[in-house]
Amino acid sequence: MIKRHIGSKIHHRVVEHNGTIYIGGLVANDKQQDMKGQANEIFKKIDDLLQHVGSRKENLLSVTIYSAAFDQRDAFNDAWSDWLAPSDLPVRAYIGGAELSPGTLVEVTAIAAK
Numbered sequence: 001m002i003k004r005h006i007g008s009k010i011h012h013r014v015v016e017h018n019g020t021i022y023i024g025g026l027v028a029n030d031k032q033q034d035m036k037g038q039a040n041e042i043f044k045k046i047d048d049l050l051q052h053v054g055s056r057k058e059n060l061l062s063v064t065i066y067s068a069a070f071d072q073r074d075a076f077n078d079a080w081s082d083w084l085a086p087s088d089l090p091v092r093a094y095i096g097g098a099e100l101s102p103g104t105l106v107e108v109t110a111i112a113a114k
Contacts, residue, residue: 005053014049016114021059023049023110025066031103035072039079042108050112057083059113060090066107070096076106 006013015022026045028038043057050056067073073094084090090110100107 003053006049014053016053019114020061021050021053021055021112021114023112025107025109027100027104027107035069035075035105036079038105039076039108040083042106043079043083046108046110053114055112055114057112058085058088060084060088060110061113062111063090063092064109065092065094066098066100066109067094067096067105068098068100069105070094072105 001017003016004012004014005016011024013024015024023046026042028041030037030041033041046060047057050059065076067076073096076094090112098107
């Protein structure tokens with residue numbers, strides 16, 4: 001069974017299927033923040049969405065990061081390390097050179113277990 005959550009005209013923010021949760025691309029609302037600030041805002045959104053569907057960040061399986069500022073990867077990694085415990089790290093890909101909306105330094109998608 002497929003469950004869709006928080007719909008808009010073009011997508012759902014979260015889709016569940018067979019105990020797996022898929023979270024679509026998230027960006028920071030405050031584009032004035034630096035990379036670490038934007039990452040922290042996105043991580044808060046992930047936490048909130050996972051809670052909304054009855055899961056949590058410790059259940060993350062995979063995260064894909066699209067960065068318009070690859071040279072700021074260390075700042076992203078600082079926020080990442082502050083957010084997740086070493087024992088809970090999912091697999092991940094960090095893709096540089098992404099063309100994102102003006103002021104957006106990073107966009108993140110995630111997959112988690114229920």
